[in-house]
Amino acid sequence: MTGEYFLLVCDDIPHDVVLTDPGVQVLDVAQVVRRLTGLSLWRSKVLATRVPATILDGIPEEAAEAAVTALRAAGAQAEAREQPEPDFLR
Template identity: 65%
Template sequence: MADERGYVTVVCDDMPRTVVLTDVGARTLDVLQAVRRLTGLSLWHSKVLMDQAPVVIHDGISEEAAEIAVAALREAGAQADVRPQLRPDSPGPAV
């Protein structure tokens, strides 16, 4: 929709998503391989990231890519969630 000044308002329905590894589970080696595959990190860095759970694995990706990543983590035995990414100018959660 354009107004008198020629500006256009763009509405984006696909909010960026965040993939959060919430719990590693019992199959740590399988989860480690999944984290390594998803992030492209080294084995050591993937292990360090995994040990910090709950931790963000991916940030600012499409909903489809986030669902694929969560499915891979769950298949490996982990618990993971897809969360909408907050806009930088939006207020965070109340403390």
């Protein structure tokens, strides 16, 4: 084998959930971050206030969109971003 790697078309591209603005109700957003990540409330609040913050990384697209929806429902601005292609595939 020549050491080449291939990304299959059926592979789900991993996504990151990025919090871009916690909004005015930071504690509500921190509670959503806590539910999504399993962190303590204090650490979730710290993470929510240091934007832009990657809340989740390397998750499937459906899970990322669900997390973004939950964060937006709490008053935050968030987005799901595709992870860049690994260097060894270029």
